Amino acid sequence: MAKEVISLHHGKIDVHSRTGENSGSEFVILLPLGHEHLKPEEIVEPPQFPFLHRKPGEKSPVSYMIREKEEEMETGGEAEEEQPGEDSEKSEEHETEKQVILVVEDHADVRKYIRDPLEPQYTVVEAKNGKEGIDKAKEIIPDLIISDIMMPELDGYELCRVLKNDIITSHIPVILLTAKASEESMVQGLETGADDYITKPFNTKILTTRIRNLIELRRQMQIKIQKEKMLLPAEIKVSSLD
Secondary structure, three states: OHHHHHHHOOOEEEEEEOOOOOOOEEEEEEOOOOOOOOOHHHOOOOOOOHHHHOOOOOOOOHHHHHHHHHHHHHOOOHHHHOOOOHHHHHHHHHHHOOOEEEEEOOOHHHHHHHHHHHOOOOEEEEEOOHHHHHHHHHHHOOOEEEEEOOOOOOOHHHHHHHHHOOOOOOOOOEEEEEOOOOHHHHHHHHHOOOOEEEEOOOOHHHHHHHHHHHHHHHHHHHHHHHHHHHHOHHHOOOOOOO
16 A cells, blocks of 8 residues: 555655564655656645644644534534524535445544545445444445445455345445455455445545445436336336345
């Protein structure tokens, strides 16, 4: 994974290992300076926050902003509900109609990286490992699941296999995330019933597009089955699992 990240920055990584007890290894990372070597689509401008240019000794409000965001999530956005008027009612109604995405990932930073671009459009629920992911999936029945593969207690392959073989959760699209870019790993993931497979590091725009496509595909499938059952109920053969 480190090699893939460094390659995206047009850099190189080498390792030099010495034989002998307690000799250890040395990793050397070479990254080009500046951004002239980068394409325009490879550059993401950082957000311009005033506290990035604060004076020496001045406290940063980052922790306050994070705490404020967490409180807002815990209370379900009470600050918006307190605003009077029709706009507040529409906002609350729109919030209840959001589709739910379950993110199963043991690294908090990766969960945040996935959650941030999704939250404006979806309700994001998090799980820290595969076992917790299965429990939450059966509890809330999300519209889609994004799961890492390498996790403690229970990996993404087993999570996908369990959910796809449970009639309650078998219909939920599952996207597996992994740092393994080999074809064998992709085949293994798809054989467990996963609907899509994305290797790390990944572009969040690609992820959100695939999420939207999978959810829309399932919605169209549900509409098609409902119409066919109404028009030709005798000709439709649907198993209990389907």
